[in-house]
Amino acid sequence: MxxxxxxxxxxxxxxxxxxxxxxxxxxxxxxxxxxxxxxxxxxxxxxxxxxxxxxxxxxxxxxxxxxxxxxxxxxxxxxxxxxxxxxxxxxxxxxxxxxxxxxxxxxxxxxxxxxxxxxxxxxxxxxxxxxxxxxxxxxxTFDGVDPEQEISRRHRIRFAQDLAEMGAVKSSID
Structure with a gap:
């Protein structure tokens, strides 16, 4: 660091x-x-x-x-x-x-x-x-699944995928 x-x-x-x-x-x-x-x-x-x-x-x-x-x-x-x-x-x-x-x-x-x-x-x-x-x-909750946490998890996954795609595009340009 x-x-x-x-x-x-x-x-x-x-x-x-x-x-x-x-x-x-x-x-x-x-x-x-x-x-x-x-x-x-x-x-x-x-x-x-x-x-x-x-x-x-x-x-x-x-x-x-x-x-x-x-x-x-x-x-x-x-x-x-x-x-x-x-x-x-x-x-x-x-x-x-x-x-x-x-x-x-x-x-x-x-x-x-x-x-x-x-x-x-x-x-x-x-x-x-x-x-x-x-x-x-x-x-x-639905069988222990908090709907707000589930939506938040989906957004995090989508954000990580977007970052991965941006990294792949950037590496292909370099």
Whole structure:
């Protein structure tokens, strides 16, 4: 590598796999720090919830805290899935959205909420439920084959063939 001209060294360092691995590592560090921060916030919220259980008991506040903790747990699970699979789970994201909307409706109270907001929430929940149904029908993988990885593999093969053809044409000209 020391005998290579400086432009070749830069080209070697900036090839796709090196840069992608470096960026994925930085992204993983960011997600891990988010997990640590979210976990710390969950512990503080759990402490707050237990303190709200002391008399006098405020039932709406306790219900709100429990639902908020469930949302935080689902967000934590979303981050863990991302760390394991390097993808955002659509199902978990939709579930978090559903629980968040339901929490707001329960905390505010359906009777105190304007009817147009209740209607909007209902439509939003129907759309999210439809996403969950559609997500269940579409398999994420086909017998262990990730469709995105398969397409990426085809493009790499095609690119390698194009490079080989260009090399053959260049060598025939020389």
């Amino acid at each position: 020391q005998n290579l001209p400086s432009s070749s060294r830069w080209a070697t360092w900036f090839n796709g796999s090196t840069v992608v691995r470096l960026l994925e590592m930085v992204q993983d560090v960011i997600v891990i720090s988010l997990c640590i921060g979210l976990f710390s916030f969950m512990v503080m919220q759990l402490r707050e919830m237990f303190l709200s259980l002391l008399p006098p008991l405020n039932f709406p506040e306790v219900t709100s805290d429990i639902l908020f903790l469930l949302i935080l747990v689902e967000l934590f699970r979303l981050l863990i899935i991302y760390l394991q699979e390097h993808r955002v789970s659509i199902g978990v994201a939709v579930e978090v959205s559903i629980v968040s909307v339901l929490r707001e409706i329960i905390v505010r109270g359906v009777l105190e909420t304007p009817w147009i907001q209740v209607l909007a929430c209902c439509l939003f929940l129907v759309v999210l439920g439809g996403l969950l149904v559609v997500r269940a029908w579409i398999p994420p």
